[in-house]
C-alpha cells in the first residue's frame with residue numbers, strides 16, 4: 001500500500017514536470033526582421049575581401065578611365081575630330097562664294113558648263129536636265145563612269161572617295177563623275193567606263 005502510494009506520487013511528479021515544461025514553451029522569439037538579421041550575421045562571418053585591380057587596368061592596357069570616355073580628348077572626341085577633318089577636306093565643303101569655277105566641255109551633250117570646284121561633274125550635268133547614268137552616287141560602282149579626253153583624269157579633277165577605278169584606269173582618263181570635282185578646265189565624255 002505504501003509502495004503504491006509512493007509510486008503514484010512519483011508518477012504525479014513526473015507528470016507535473018512534463019506539464020510545467022510544456023507550459024513554459026519552447027517557442028523562440030522571432031525577430032522583427034528575420035532576413036535582415038540573417039544577412040547581418042552572414043556579413044559578419046565573411047572576411048573583408050580586397051580584390052586586386054584587373055590586370056588590364058593595372059598595366060594600363062584597355063581600361064580607359066570613365067572620365068575619358070566622351071570627354072574632351074577622349075576616343076570619341078578624337079573620332080569626331082577626324083571625321084570633321086575628313087569632311088572639311090571634301091571639295092563639297094568649300095563655301096560657294098569661295099569656290100573656283102572651271103569650264104567643262106560635255107562632249108556628247110555638245111555643251112560647255114561652268115562647274116564650281118564644290119560640285120560634282122554628275123550634279124552639274126543633272127542641273128541641265130540631262131539624263132546621265134548613275135547608281136550608288138558614292139564612288140562604289142561604275143554606273144556614272146566618264147572619260148577625260150586629255151589624259152590622267154586626276155590632272156583635271158579630284159575624286160572624293162572613288163573605290164572602283166585602278167590607278168591605271170585613272171591614268172587613262174577614266175573618272176566616276178558622281179564623286180569627281182573639277183580642278184581644271186577639261187573635256188569630258190559621259191557614259192564611258194573602262
Ligand code: FES
Pocket residue numbers: 133134135136137138139140141142143144145176177178179
Ligand atoms: S554612281 Fe556609283 S560610282 Fe558613281
